[in-house]
Amino acid sequence: MRFSQSVSARLEGGVLVLTIDNPPVNALSAHVRAGLLAALDHAAATAHITGMVISGTGRTFIGGADIKEFGQPMVEPTLPQVVERIEAFEKPVVCAVDGAALGGGCEVALACHGRIAGENASFGLSEVKLGIVPGAGGTQRLPRLIGPIAAIDLIGTGRAVKAREAVALGLADTVVADPVAAAVTVLRAGQPLRRTGSIDVPAADAAAIDAAEAKVLARSRGQLAPAEAARLVRAASQLDLDKGLAEERATFLRLRDSSESAALRHVFFAERAAGKVEKLTDVSPRRIETVGIVGTGLMGSGIAVSALTSGYRVIALEQTQEAAAAGRARIAGILDKAAQSGRLSTEAREACLARLGTTTEATDLAAADLVLEAVFDDLSVKTELFRRLDAIVGPDAILATNTSYLDPDAIAAATADPSRVVGLHFFSPAHVMRLVEVVDCAKTAPDVLASALSFVKRLGKLPIVCGVTEGFIGNRIFSAYRRAAEFMLEDGALPHEIDAALEAYGFPMGIFAVNDMAGLEIAWARRKRQAATRDPAERYVEIADRLCEAGRLGRKTGLGWYAYPNGERIIDPAVTAAIEAARAAKNIAPRAFTAQEIMERLLKAMVDEGTVLLAEGIAARPGDIDLVMINGYGFPAHKGGPMFAAEH
Structure with missing residues (x-):
């Protein structure tokens, strides 16, 4: 029998076995949600149906929301309505997860009265990666199953757990080779109605909860969603389920409309587009x-x-x-x-x-x-x-x-x-x-x-x-904003001030600290190769050359833009003196720079170079540049990349 274009079912001895088939990842499209509710209605109205199994085809149980619905008006039934109906259903519902249950798919699993995992199963609430929190009960139901400490970790980082870890945590009941058959067997044996929302959140040490939250926040580098996720997990211990769900939904909607979520959605779609090369549409790869x-x-x-x-x-x-x-x-x-x-x-x-x-x-x-x-x-x-x-x-x-x-x-x-x-x-x-x-x-x-x-x-x-150009996309942009940073050195800023501005913006490490880690001799060799063709009228900062000539090649030598006694990075007065000497040699009167001004100059350098790369056809689209800077150079993903940040 079929309940929608993507949800079908068969009867096995009184058990209604649902199959979601919505390629490629069984996303929770409107017709999937409608099909699930229609199946529940049918099971409720049919006396000889004693329980229901929810399963998915392919390598995914349910892969989360349908990206085609992003930014569109919500179509009923909404996912919270479906999830709440599953949990409150008067007959037992067990999910057979043989593949990924992510985002809303994991929330569907949490609402079921039993969770049977296949050997290829994985579970995750990955919403923070899109700048939002779970919006269909994930922050309220997960801590009831696995406790607040583990829930803060999973929801706050968005990481997925494989089947055996899920069982160890209490998220899944068992791992079997054939989860659908096992779920049918469980229901025939009389699966009790274990409603997750009715379980009390297990008690946990307050200091341990604080430590779990601190760990998540340290990784978030200023992103809002992980902190909100941790707050909502804490709320699960303090509020009844209905109030907790209401607070979660309000937070979800607020974050959904935030600039951070817009930036992370841009990154998500940019990744989808990056693998598509128009001239390769009908081209098959060679076997490797x-x-x-x-x-x-x-x-x-x-x-x-x-x-x-x-x-x-x-x-x-x-x-x-x-x-x-x-x-x-x-x-x-x-x-x-x-x-x-x-x-x-x-x-x-x-x-x-x-x-x-x-x-x-x-x-x-x-x-x-x-x-x-x-x-x-x-x-x-x-x-x-x-x-x-x-x-x-x-x-x-x-x-x-x-x-x-x-x-x-x-x-x-x-x-x-x-x-x-x-x-x-x-x-x-x-x-x-x-x-x-x-x-x-x-x-x-x-x-x-x-x-x-x-x-x-x-x-x-x-x-x-x-396309072909010296440094390709990433190193050309890196070179451009390194030049801008070095200009600011001559004009009055110091390395640690520029690095601090970058780190406050969300970079894991400032540009001068990165140079020290990579080794200053790499860029030095490139500058020496370019010396013969460099325009003498072009502004050129010699400070890095002087450091290299003095044997200051970065962490490997213990000295670079910083000093590294015992491996610890510290400000080195010798570098400050070298910068001051370079200013004096050019009669530059130094001035102070605010962190905002530093970032504005660096971002402008990135965007200007990115614009040239697009004009030259080296980069195909602005999103490709953003992905390179995020994944190769530490640009904070929740800012969307330099091209996105400049546009917005």
Whole structure:
């Protein structure tokens, strides 16, 4: 029987088994909500139906709200109406979750009288990632099941938990291979009406609750929704369910209309758009099973780990046996840490190592479908490497460069077939950072570009396509606002004042602290390369050069824009003196800058450079620039990225 275009059902011995089929993620569209209510009405009116199972098709139970309804007038039945009807239903309702129950999907599960998880199940209230809080009872029902401390963590961070953690927390009842069959069995046995809203919130230590909230707020970097989520979880212990639900709904509606939520929705839709490249609409990617990686330093080993944990076979090339052994040890060490933290099972770690081969023989890369270099960022080194690889790999193999600043077209020109060369600019550490700039070179074949996008997506990362320019999207913008920051140094600001303004805005770290962490010699080498072609009339700040010449290369040397005694970052009077000397040499009378003025100047530099990138066709859309800055450079997501922030 069918209750709406997306909700159907079958009877199994008095149990009505509902199936939600609303591809691709079983979103809670209006017809899903209407179908659920119609099924409840049918079950209530049919005497021989003794209970109901709610399940979903595919890899998702219910993936949350329908993004097509964002910003549209609410259509009844609303999700709170559906959820409240499920919880109050006079016959037992059990959900069979074999896939993701996220956002409103998790709220539906919380309202059911039982929750059976499949082995692939996961549960999460991810609303804070859109600048809102759950709006259908999540903040009031979840703490009743798992306690306020765990609820603050899950709702305040938006993280999802897998099936076994859900059972351990009390969010799910059990994990089974076939949750629908198990749910039917439970209902036939007489599932009691365990209404979540009727449960008292378990008592918890006040100091522990405070600590959980403080941890969430520390991660939020000024975003409003996590703090509101924590407040609402606390309210679940202080208010009856109806009052708690009313307070939650009022907060949800207020945050939904906030600038932060608008910014985070922009980020959400920008991610959806980023993977769509118009010229690739009918292009199929090449098959990639074996990945060659040249160089197993910090970057290469991180890329290798990402490939291994995504199921690829990896062949890692080094120059010597000692370097190859060290590279394997480095990769194994990263996998070990992932296993120790629970992000990777012991079996998965062993399977990754079994797919890893290390070699000193370049000819071993003949078996690779994609070879990615992660060697020293020197044009002669990379072009010579690609010349060698070109004669080794198969005719359909793809060659990718991880260069940060060099011209990938020049690297591609060293090969007989530049059409198979693409840029894959990973960010360090590559096994952690989500962003990859996929560089569409002048002669990159469409199916090579499509293959690169497919590869990056399988790694679980965010690919942003860009054209060829020095520094691509991210480093060009980074260079632009670093110049603006250095101009302010000459004009009267100090590094710690500029960094403090950035951190107050929501960046995890200021630009000078970031430079120290990355190493000042990287940008120094680039400036020296550009010296011969630099316009002498262009303003140039020499302070960073003087620091590098003095051996102050950042954290690795213990001295950079800051000093690092015992690893702790402190303001260094020697740097202040160097800045004052540079001002005096140019007869610049310093003045004070407010934090607001600092941010206005830095944002203007970002937006101006972003506008040029769009005009040059390097970036396809403003949202792509925002995603690069958020995922690669720490721009606060709840501000939407520089292009969004400037527009709004």
